Amino acid sequence: MLIKANDPKRKSWLKVEKGCDFPIQNIPFGVFITKDDIITIGTRIGEYAIDLGAFHQLGYFDDVPLTDDMFMQDSLNDFISDGRKTWRLVRNKIAEVFDAENPRLRDNEKHKEIIIFNLEEVEMLLPISVGDYTDFYSSKEHATNVGVMFRGKDNALMPNWLHMPIGYHGRSSSVVVSGTPIRRPYGQSIPKGEETPVFGPTKSLDMEVETAFITTDANNLGEPISIDEAREYIFGMVLLNDWSARDIQKWEYAPLGPFLGKNFASTISPWIVTMDALEPFRCESPKQDLTPLSYLNQKTTNNSFDIKLRATLETENGDINELCKTNFKYLYWSMEQQLAHHSINGCNVRSGDMMGSGTISGPTKNSYGSMLELSWAGKEPITLKDGTTRVFFNDGDKVILKGYCKNDEVSIGFGKCIGKILPAVKPK
Amino acid sequence: MLIKANDPKRKSWLKVEKGCDFPIQNIPFGVFITKDDIITIGTRIGEYAIDLGAFHQLGYFDDVPLTDDMFMQDSLNDFISDGRKTWRLVRNKIAEVFDAENPRLRDNEKHKEIIIFNLEEVEMLLPISVGDYTDFYSSKEHATNVGVMFRGKDNALMPNWLHMPIGYHGRSSSVVVSGTPIRRPYGQSIPKGEETPVFGPTKSLDMEVETAFITTDANNLGEPISIDEAREYIFGMVLLNDWSARDIQKWEYAPLGPFLGKNFASTISPWIVTMDALEPFRCESPKQDLTPLSYLNQKTTNNSFDIKLRATLETENGDINELCKTNFKYLYWSMEQQLAHHSINGCNVRSGDMMGSGTISGPTKNSYGSMLELSWAGKEPITLKDGTTRVFFNDGDKVILKGYCKNDEVSIGFGKCIGKILPAVKPK
Numbered sequence: 035m036l037i038k039a040n041d042p043k044r045k046s047w048l049k050v051e052k053g054c055d056f057p058i059q060n061i062p063f064g065v066f067i068t069k070d071d072i073i074t075i076g077t078r079i080g081e082y083a084i085d086l087g088a089f090h091q092l093g094y095f096d097d098v099p100l101t102d103d104m105f106m107q108d109s110l111n112d113f114i115s116d117g118r119k120t121w122r123l124v125r126n127k128i129a130e131v132f133d134a135e136n137p138r139l140r141d142n143e144k145h146k147e148i149i150i151f152n153l154e155e156v157e158m159l160l161p162i163s164v165g166d167y168t169d170f171y172s173s174k175e176h177a178t179n180v181g182v183m184f185r186g187k188d189n190a191l192m193p194n195w196l197h198m199p200i201g202y203h204g205r206s207s208s209v210v211v212s213g214t215p216i217r218r219p220y221g222q223s224i225p226k227g228e229e230t231p232v233f234g235p236t237k238s239l240d241m242e243v244e245t246a247f248i249t250t251d252a253n254n255l256g257e258p259i260s261i262d263e264a265r266e267y268i269f270g271m272v273l274l275n276d277w278s279a280r281d282i283q284k285w286e287y288a289p290l291g292p293f294l295g296k297n298f299a300s301t302i303s304p305w306i307v308t309m310d311a312l313e314p315f316r317c318e319s320p321k322q323d324l325t326p327l328s329y330l331n332q333k334t335t336n337n338s339f340d341i342k343l344r345a346t347l348e349t350e351n352g353d354i355n356e357l358c359k360t361n362f363k364y365l366y367w368s369m370e371q372q373l374a375h376h377s378i379n380g381c382n383v384r385s386g387d388m389m390g391s392g393t394i395s396g397p398t399k400n401s402y403g404s405m406l407e408l409s410w411a412g413k414e415p416i417t418l419k420d421g422t423t424r425v426f427f428n429d430g431d432k433v434i435l436k437g438y439c440k441n442d443e444v445s446i447g448f449g450k451c452i453g454k455i456l457p458a459v460k461p462k
Numbered sequence: 463m464l465i466k467a468n469d470p471k472r473k474s475w476l477k478v479e480k481g482c483d484f485p486i487q488n489i490p491f492g493v494f495i496t497k498d499d500i501i502t503i504g505t506r507i508g509e510y511a512i513d514l515g516a517f518h519q520l521g522y523f524d525d526v527p528l529t530d531d532m533f534m535q536d537s538l539n540d541f542i543s544d545g546r547k548t549w550r551l552v553r554n555k556i557a558e559v560f561d562a563e564n565p566r567l568r569d570n571e572k573h574k575e576i577i578i579f580n581l582e583e584v585e586m587l588l589p590i591s592v593g594d595y596t597d598f599y600s601s602k603e604h605a606t607n608v609g610v611m612f613r614g615k616d617n618a619l620m621p622n623w624l625h626m627p628i629g630y631h632g633r634s635s636s637v638v639v640s641g642t643p644i645r646r647p648y649g650q651s652i653p654k655g656e657e658t659p660v661f662g663p664t665k666s667l668d669m670e671v672e673t674a675f676i677t678t679d680a681n682n683l684g685e686p687i688s689i690d691e692a693r694e695y696i697f698g699m700v701l702l703n704d705w706s707a708r709d710i711q712k713w714e715y716a717p718l719g720p721f722l723g724k725n726f727a728s729t730i731s732p733w734i735v736t737m738d739a740l741e742p743f744r745c746e747s748p749k750q751d752l753t754p755l756s757y758l759n760q761k762t763t764n765n766s767f768d769i770k771l772r773a774t775l776e777t778e779n780g781d782i783n784e785l786c787k788t789n790f791k792y793l794y795w796s797m798e799q800q801l802a803h804h805s806i807n808g809c810n811v812r813s814g815d816m817m818g819s820g821t822i823s824g825p826t827k828n829s830y831g832s833m834l835e836l837s838w839a840g841k842e843p844i845t846l847k848d849g850t851t852r853v854f855f856n857d858g859d860k861v862i863l864k865g866y867c868k869n870d871e872v873s874i875g876f877g878k879c880i881g882k883i884l885p886a887v888k889p890k
Contacts (some may be wrong), residue, residue, distance in 0.1 A: 154476020
């Protein structure tokens with residue numbers, strides 16, 4: 035598949051540092067607010083935020099069929115709803131206008147002033163109004179690690195795990211954009227060996243290194259999405275840190291699953307990187323242990339993406355400590371399988387729905403995507419540069435996820451997904 | 463508390479049959495579409511739907527401070543967001559204008575033609591754009607019944623159950639309004655004693671007799687709602703049938719809770735009955751077995767409502783079979799406790815969020831709120847009028863929930879919450 039906007043040879047007249055996540059081949063979509071309090075949909079090249087509302091108003095989308103206010107919105111939902119053809123035309127046009135050889139905007143200082151901002155001049159907002167947020171549990175390594183810790187080696191994977199992408203519904207209201215501080219939650223937990231719960235701030239605040247994909251309007255209620263057409267309904271991806279309070283989760287989760295242990299916050303990166311931009315990094319998905327039921331049986335095998343994921347911890351003294359290096363390609367269940375499974379009962383999927391991968395752990399110890407696994411449930415505390423140790427996170431810790439793809443020609447990345455932990459505040 | 467619109471002596475100049483759920487003391491809110499394809503917010507008196515958009519445009523809300531388009535919307539979210547003061551002023555004004563003694567609209571035939579519709583002339587739509595849908599599990603009788611069936615009498619209630627209102631997140635996209643047909647879902651299930659799942663239409667399609675409350679904007683992320691202020695954020699209630707496919711649920715639910723076994727459809731009644739209208743039916747909540755943690759400890763004891771709930775099954779030959787008679791007042795955890803618990807970790811609650819009670823079962827066999835309990839997991843099939851039996855529902859079955867409150871002076875009800883089961887359609 036040839037996607038014009040992906041041409042690796044193209045350079046932009048906007049400065050892009052080597053290795054930057056946002057070369058002209060990326061063209062992600064986000065929402066930001068300017069110093070003048072104008073909220074707009076935008077894209078990013080290098081360290082510049084581009085106001086697509088102004089870009090459109092000034093006529094640069096000339097031959098692309100778009101409603102007048104398509105980009106003057108506080109979420110991408112309507113744009114995503116417009117479908118793949120529009121996404122492609124828009125990315126292609128942006129690539130064309132910002133191409134180093136194209137003088138049209140490059141040489142129009144007045145327009146550049148209206149359209150282009152330094153990143154520091156804008157504040158990124160949540161890119162979508164999240165309709166439903168689903169979180170899967172699709173990393174075999176993660177599910178196995180958790181299983182070994184809690185149920186022992188012999189019963190590590192639940193009997194259903196290899197037969198379907200297990201998932202559950204998360205909370206949409208508390209999905210926040212990178213940079214939003216994370217307040218340590220209060221809740222109930224059960225001290226070991228006790229029968230009566232105690233109440234207090236969580237003692238086991240954890241990250242979950244995930245990605246999430248964002249869907250467009252896919253199906254009517256009652257009509258499943260087939261595995262073959264699922265790909266058509268995925269707009270793009272973000273990084274996701276699905277914050278977890280393990281002590282709260284442990285006490286509450288039987289029999290209905292995680293609730294308050296998760297729904298206090300889920301952080302996503304601000305720029306949605308389109309599936310089109312990620313296409314050059316498509317790779318083989320892991321061979322599946324069992325042939326799944328036909329509605330999950332994918333004809334293609336290159337159903338994954340080589341997206342390198344990193345989690346680091348910045349302590350209050352400014353030290354950067356690497357926590358883990360993992361990769362999206364380790365994920366056992368593909369996004370198409372997740373979407374086909376989610377809708378096989380007729381559940382309807384809409385524009386702006388978000389589906390998390392679940393914690394992505396790799397095969398090696400340094401590739402585990404949660405502190406629970408990295409510290410092996412507290413048995414192996416992690417020593418930081420300043421000599422302190424962590425089993426879970428402390429107040430003041432800043433957790434930073436990064437994700438990027440890289441080949442000989444180009445790097446495409448997600449930027450950062452950041453959350454700094456604030457101390458708990460005693461409830462009134 | 464004196465609520466003007468609740469005056470039991472008031473009669474309307476619109477005809478209201480004795481015992482009707484919608485006397486002038488109810489004044490619920492809903493959204494409907496007229497024959498002319500106009501979508502509007504409305505209320506109901508007797509068998510009449512009242513277009514509040516037109517009512518407002520024609521000046522009947524004269525001294526109530528409202529934006530011009532407050533009722534010309536396809537959901538109640540903005541109206542609910544406006545807060546209790548607005549809800550009260552609006553209900554009071556409607557009560558005043560439709561009072562039998564008030565000639566203003568009564569004697570204006572031209573305006574009546576624009577504002578008032580026979581119910582059959584309009585189609586009820588979903589009253590809210592559901593932000594997040596949470597379902598609790600707050601009936602002790604239901605949790606105990608399920609526990610006895612699956613874990614035996616001695617371990618019926620999970621250890622956490624008496625310490626907090628257990629809940630989980632449901633799916634917003636598949637919340638549908640009464641009357642929407644329910645397609646029997648396909649899915650995976652595990653035959654007894656087998657290790658490999660089978661795929662097919664659910665064999666155990668069940669109802670859950672519930673109510674749900676609808677919230678207004680309540681708290682910022684990170685700031686819990688206190689038990690004392692929780693009541694302020696509840697706008698009103700609806701009937702809820704949380705359809706469940708027990709075989710799918712059973713196979714998938716460990717460890718993350720119900721997912722495809724529930725998210726294919728949840729039906730709600732179209733009219734949101736305000737908490738103000740329900741106030742005369744406030745009653746004592748069940749005495750709790752344990753004193754809960756302080757954030758759940760309510761100073762008041764009259765935290766429940768005497769809402770009679772009925773489930774009936776209409777078979778295709780037109781027979782109406784009573785399935786159960788239960789009551790909201792049996793619910794162990796109050797709505798305030800549910801809301802305080804939901805937000806104790808800082809989870810933010812918005813206008814248009816919906817929180818289900820969980821299946822409401824009472825103490826006697828005929829008061830169980832699900833077929834699972836009524837047929838005791840299939841051991842005691844229910845015999846219908848036509849001589850057929852049911853353990854779960856058949857295709858063509860129409861399940862009807864009703865709910866109403868009644869005292870010597872007035873009845874206030876919810877109308878019906880209906881769903882007819884369509885046969886499964888084989889996925890492509």
